[in-house]
Amino acid sequence: MAGLCESVPGFLCKFPAFSDASVRAARKVIDDGFKSLVRSYINAIDALVQPLQWFLNDLERLFVNSPWPFVLIVMLGVVYFGSRNIKITIGTAVSMFAIGLMGLWNDTMVTLAMVTVCTLIAVLIGIPIGILMARSDRVQAFVNPILDVMQTMPSFVYLIPVVMIFGIGKVPGLIAVVIYAIPPMIRLTNLGIRLVDKEVLEAADAFGSSGWQKLRNVQMPLALPTIMAGINQTIMMSLAMVVVASMVGVGGLGKNVLQAINNQFFTVGFLNGFALVAIAIIFDRTSQAYGRRLQKHSEVIHG
């Protein structure tokens, strides 16, 4: 191969890149521009995300400072009334006891608060965007590539601008997690609404439904199983991302995992990892059982 390279013009052999100097200059301009932009709006940005900070701190304080039996009972109540399944409830109790015995209760509570807030925000932002996408092909064509980027861009990469804008702390971690976890919420809301039976929609039209009535009475209820799958995926992805977010200062189980990686603490790493898995399974089983319960009416009795 080397022989071939000698007999052809140089630009065919080595890819003709921009010169190092010009790349460096461009990079400097962009970085400096971005930094000065951030610096000049820093107060506005801080004020904007302040409510998030409060919400997150309050919830975290509530989870951590409440007596553990109280938190456990509330949690088991939510799991039971969500799933109506005693097995899942017992599984939850056993896992939470194991977590507590290993001394990970507080860290788990911090992570739980984080995931709760992230999921709430992802749902609140994701569903309206999904609805807009379902209503207009143009919006879909615009949003889809953005979602592709959000899902494939390595999370470490968009941590950089997030940290540059918001600094180190919980809020930038939260924003990073939401960016990572929101695409399935948007996509599945869009998909669910687009899959609604055309005949039923036509019937809603024939009876004179307005757009809002159609959305509320037909599209959202019929898309609900798909939307529930989206919420489930969003929770799972938030849990996966809290470990990465610990790199920018999010506490909890993720931080322990990060320390274990840095110090090669094999046992600590696995204990915290399993605690995350336990929470993930609790969330997953509960939300899925709840979703199935909402679909009880679709059980066919007649053939």
Next chain:
Amino acid sequence: MVSHAIEVRNLYKIFGPRGGDYVDAVKNGLGKAELNQKYGHVLGLRDINISMPAGGIMVVMGLSGSGKSTLIRHINRLIDPTAGEVLYDGVDVCRMNEKDLREFRRHKTAMVFQKFALLPHRTVLENTVYGLEIQGVSSGEREKRAKEWIARVGLAGFENHYPNQLSGGMQQRVGLARALTNDADILLMDEAYSALDPLIRVDMQTVLLELQKELKKTVVFITHDLDEALRLGDKIAILRDGMVVQQGTGQEIVLNPADDYITAFVKEVNRGRVVNVETIMAPLSGNPEGMPIAKGTVLESAARAMTSANQTLAHVVDEAGKPLGALTLSAVIAAMVTQATDEAQAA
């Protein structure tokens, strides 16, 4: 509530992004196949003119692809026409703005669908109140009215079942109850019974006929089944390739089919159940003889009545009992089997 007639005038529908551009060409004789091949547009309806009787059942019949479902969707404008008008009570539905159209759909029309199109997450009762719910009727009032209709279509006791828990026939009863609860003048039935078993279908036809006796709505009924059309229709229009081939009463169509296509259709029809006695009666000569038979009786019933009374002579009388014409049993039977003799002669 007085129902009005629906007038469909010069209605054209061309499917495709630039349908409007080809209306004139179609008016000047551009065919369906040519339009599709040359311009990639599909001719849905071509110059439809039907006047649908007020308070009667108008049946639109045709095979799949004939445009019958397209036509019924123009009456509540689920499909926009390319040209033409649909008049109800002097107002062109095709020119209504969005708000008027919504009001028209809410208060003047109700629709029953082939595949039922019920809301699967709502119970029978919740489905039935749907029309009133979006009109903003209070929940007590709408449930009271819905329950009445659920009972009328024979579903009392099933109010809290989900559609998936019911059989096809029962689901369509829910569809009918939902439409009737709307209390609209126009009832649109798009192949409402085509998905049902034959026995249940006849059953549902009876339900519709009995309700119609008292409600007198303007019903537009779409079907591909000629027997169903003849049983239900006060007036029938037969569609083929988006055009009306023939329209008239069932009797007119069976006795005088407009072309070979319709002849082929009506060949298998039981004429004894379609043709009325006054159609074949002979003028009265002298005093009426034999038993009286009411005007409007179909041949089959007349033959049955005459044979069971062991009479070969009868006379037709009107509502007031005035004699109109004479019948013989052999003439009645001959008329019932005429089709076969026609064919024998043709052969």
